Amino acid sequence: MLSVKGSVSSTENLLFNAVLRPNRNLSKKGFKVLMGFIFSIIFICSLGFFLAGAWPVLGFLGLDVALVYFAFRFSYRSGGQYELVQMTEDEMLVTTVNPWGQKRSFSFQPYWLQISLKEQDDENSLILSSHGRSISLGRFLAPIERKELADKLVSVLNRLKQNQV
Template sequence: MSQSGNSVRDREEEPLFDAVLYPHRSLSPTGFLILMLAIAACSTAIGIVFWIAGAWPVVGFLGLDVLLIYIAFRLSYRDARRYETLHLTRERLSVERFVRGRRVLQKNLQPYWLNVLVEEERSGANRLILRSHGQTLEIGAFLSPPEKTDLADNLRSALAALRPA
């Protein structure tokens, strides 16, 4: 008897859709190092020209530029360490949001009544919204509009396969 109970529970917890959403990272750590070395080399060469011309204070501003570019990239990389997971079973859609390795949101939505909406805004951007039983949750805010549309289509397909005809 307990064996059939386990099989029903296993079937209910069987993943029907799994996704991990990451922000786009266009520059690898090696690429970042190469870029920073190129910027530093250009600033050094330009700084030497200004130094020879007698405008030595410009060198300090060029160094400040390199430092500010480095800080901006580091902040961008820190922000890019966020991600979201979607896990759909017959019983629920579990959404977890992580920032810098720490879970900051966990939400479970009932999949039978779940609506997946892509709300387009005048600016050309759009929002991917999940609605179920009065709960609303935006997911994938860092995704591009085509990625949001693709994710919405895939999630709708998984939900359609879950629901009876």
């Protein structure tokens, strides 16, 4: 999900400020409702198997519920990652935070920064590069969201470069 905060007041000197997060369509409440529904269906099915004398099936049905639960938990864990993109007149700072909370920061000079959107079939990748260093930005975004982000970054960068001439 692309959450652009836009320009901030001149005292903070930010020309661009955006937080990029993976899209999560299912809320925590929705997850609980879904797991309750799955558990109810599995319980009813397992009761039928138990009454028919096929009690070993209960373990496999329980394993199914556990696997679905852990798959969703893993998906929510990856939702904790984000990228923070901030640009001032002197610096573009990209801070990436992985699902385990580890942060990495990359700093670029806006005047030398190159923004490229490499498109292949229905996919694209947004690459920021300068002085032999590059970073891929917004890998978890949808292709259209990466294109919107690239357009906004190029627009801000062009305005900045025009003001410096």
